Amino acid sequence: MLDDLALFVSIVDHGSLQAAARHANLPPATLTRRLQKLEGLLGCQLLLRSARSLKPTPEGLQYYEQCRPLLTALAQTTATLDDDLNQVKGTLRVLAPVNLSRGLLAPAYASFLAAWPEIRLELSLSNRNEDVWRHGADLAIRVGPQDDPKLRQRRLGVIEMVLVASPAYLAEHGAPAHPRELATHRLLVSSPLSTWRFTSADGKETVEMQPRGRCDLNDIELGVTLAENGLGLLYCPLTLCHQALEAGRLVRLLPEWRTPQRQIYAVWPQQQLPRKVRTLLEHLAEFAAATPLLQGGSEQPA
Template identity: 65%
Template sequence: MLDDLALFISIVDAGSLQAAARQHGLPPATLTRRLQRLEGQLGCRLLHRSARRLLPTQAGQAYYEQCRPLVSALKQTTEALDVGMNKVQGLLRVLAPVNLARGLLAPMWARFLAAHPEIRLELFLSNHDEDLWQHGADVAIRVGEQPDSTLYQRRLGTVELVVAGSPAYLAERGVPTHPVELSAHELLVIEPLGPWRFRDPDGGQTLTIEPSARCKLNELALAVTLAEAGLGLLYCPRTIAHEALQTGRLVQVMPGWTPPGRPLYAVWPQRQQPAKVRALIEHLSDFALATPLLQGAGPATLHSPPRSDHAPASHLD
């Protein structure tokens, strides 16, 4: 009925069936048939039609005057929605982990904004899995398995975990070679990593320990700073500690005992992705694939080609 109503409005605006038919690219007979259908649904005649003139009836004039602004507003809303779904522009709200967003991902944001000048980016950084609905967010970047089945997701890569300490600390306290030896060490524990999990790739053995913390904190960069100061061993993402490891301020220990990597995801609430969301997710995916640290690359493979991994999963840190 809405389509027929819009045609009725355009017929009155055009002043004739033939002119309205040309505007819509339809045969005049089709417009006549649809106009008659609308009149039948309303139970009244809307137009006086003759060979030379077309004028609204009294009921048709009242219907036209009341419905025209509504049809115009609906058309404008539909066009705006179509632009939002199909053009990369407008406000884009993103939730992301603090250290990952302002560290390894920093150049990604700059490149994305440069590539899409009509986007206004609003970043909310948090070390917790913030609620997308509450924040009105379009996308969230999260680390770890994602149990929320109401969200759609795309796996971007893997974040490797390492255990590391400063050269001074290791010289004083010794270098552990097995997870059970960690009980004799000062440990810096980051929430929400929780239990420290290890896997022995040679024997296939897995081991989980509950670390007794000398210091427990929820800020990754500060934890790396404390480890560099020789205050203890750190269990953390390589993405956070890679500069300290490369420069020798930290040294990885127990390389034979590999903590299971944590999956990296983009998650979003809408099944139908607006163009701006699709653009960001593709940009994130390309960036992650080109970044070895986001593909679980250890020190021996840090400069090797990244592997592709788009398997679906769940949330992020």
């Protein structure tokens, strides 16, 4: 009915069926049939037609005057929505982990903002999986399995887990030769990584533990600092300690044992992504693919 209403308004605007038909690229007979259909639905005649003239009936004029502004407003709203969906501008709301965003992903956000100056990025950082719907977020970066069936997802990469300690700690306490020896060491345990798992190179032995730490904390970055100061062994993402490893402030332990890789995902609530969200998603995916530390590897040998 909405399309037929638009055709009726066009007929009145153009002053003739033929002109409105040319504007709509429709045969005049089709336009006449659709006008008659609209009149049948409304139960009144909208136009007085003769061989030489066409003008609205009183009911048609009233209908035209009331509906034309509504159609104009609808067209403007549709154009605005189309603009929002298909242009890379406006506000983008993103939820992301604190340490990953401050570290490896910071250049990705910076290069995205530089490439798209009309984007306003609202970046909310938290190490908890905040509710995407409640925050009205367009996109969220998450680490670990994603089980919410209401959210769509794309895997960006993986983070390798490593066991590290400072040279000073190892000089005083020695290095473990087997994961079971960790029970005799001072351990720094972060709550997001309360389970430590190691698998032998041949895959025949797996050791899994929930260690009791000398220090339990909920911030892994602080754990790296404490480990650098010789206060214990730390099980943490390579992304957070790679600089300390490269500088020699930390040493990797049990390198012959495999540790789980933590998956990194982008998740979003909408079925049809606006172009600005798709652009950020592709930008993050390309950045992650080009960054060895986000693909389960090291930029340099540790």
